[in-house]
């Protein structure tokens with residue numbers, strides 16, 4: 249386990265590099281408590297440092313006891329801007345497309361796309377209340393944001409054919425938010441209604457305005473979470489450049505403790521070189537101010553195998569990787585992964 253003779257004599261402060269790896273965990277509604285415990289234990293034994301399960305507050309109460317005992321970090325993974333739960337009582341909280349449809353009446357692409365509008369003050373309030381409530385759970389280390397963005401105005405290139413689309417421009421039905429409030433706020437500042445622009449996609453001011461609105465919401469949530477003493481992390485798009493352009497997510501300005509960019513290379517027709525470039529850009533952008541964990545979709549990883557993909561992420565500066573999902577890891581994956589991490593830690597410690 250240790251890098252060589254002389255280490256491991258009870259000293260805690262050796263120079264060993266330790267990578268931190270993670271797994272998103274699906275709901276597992278039919279799992280018994282024993283199932284959960286065994287899964288968590290297995291992950292811990294195979295070089296996973298922490299888990300990001302989805303679920304209810306009660307679910308986290310239960311898992312927190314187990315992760316505490318086993319020695320895993322626990323982040324509560326909960327969708328942020330895409331949440332449909334308030335549609336009935338509060339339809340005015342939801343985003344409106346450039347062609348005038350609320351996601352309440354016409355969700356874009358898929359039925360579960362129910363984006364809230366970042367300019368409504370109650371959206372910020374609801375999110376702060378929800379995430380800080382989670383922070384009260386004993387043993388929970390952090391909250392984890394996801395869908396913390398606008399609707400995809402442009403889908404990743406490999407996904408477009410699945411929806412029979414060629415998105416060589418920003419299409420009105422996928423372009424948000426053009427609610428009365430967003431438009432008038434912009435008009436106050438820039439003396440123009442975005443709907444009256446000839447081509448709103450060409451306005452840097454309108455693009456920037458929307459980036460800023462979301463950054464404002466995220467940083468308000470981050471401040472509130474930090475006040476509780478807990479941490480906050482997020483699943484984000486691969487790089488800030490890609491994220492700003494296709495989902496208006498300027499994550500390099502999010503005040504978070506850790507970022508988990510989803511490096512789902514198949515969606516971008518990317519190869520290992522793509523992964524390398526993405527990790528390098530993120531390292532450059534973060535400058536060490538937050539931790540960087542490469543989000544890896546196991547279905548995509550299969551194309552090359554765990555070792556080459558994980559090697560590429562770590563050797564280019566990621567602090568670890570995160571698997572989507574932990575439940576998809578099989579016995580061979582666990583042994584390959586453990587060996588890969590051991591080897592990397594040894595190489596990096598030299």
Ligand SMILES: [Zn+2]
Pocket residue numbers: 342343344365366367368425426427428429430431
């Ligand atoms: Zn709006």
